[in-house]
Amino acid sequence: MARTKKVGITGRFGARYGRKAKRSVKLIEENMKKNHVCPKCDRPYVKRQAAGIWKCRKCGAVFTGGAYVPQTPMAKSAARSIRDIKVEE
Numbered sequence: 001m002a003r004t005k006k007v008g009i010t011g012r013f014g015a016r017y018g019r020k021a022k023r024s025v026k027l028i029e030e031n032m033k034k035n036h037v038c039p040k041c042d043r044p045y046v047k048r049q050a051a052g053i054w055k056c057r058k059c060g061a062v063f064t065g066g067a068y069v070p071q072t073p074m075a076k077s078a079a080r081s082i083r084d085i086k087v088e089e
Contacts, residue, residue, distance in 0.1 A: 009033075032068040039063065039070075046070055 004011025036046040038056040045058040066072035
């Protein structure tokens with residue numbers, strides 16, 4: 001296997017697809033594969049099962065989210081808006 005110090009997880013693509021495409025894939029995949037915090041037990045044990053399905057390895061909670069991250073930026077802003085509306089009432 002070739003060295004992948006600079007390209008990291010995208011080393012499997014070799015000389016194909018170009019630098020920009022590989023850089024964006026690298027950011028997405030590294031973020032997807034790291035441990036995320038569980039919304040139920042607040043521990044960093046959430047891993048991706050399939051596209052949009054996430055599971056906590058500690059408490060066993062299974063929930064839906066984004067394809068590459070458990071909570072998308074749009075979902076975060078929607079939750080914030082809902083929380084702000086409830087505070088005003």
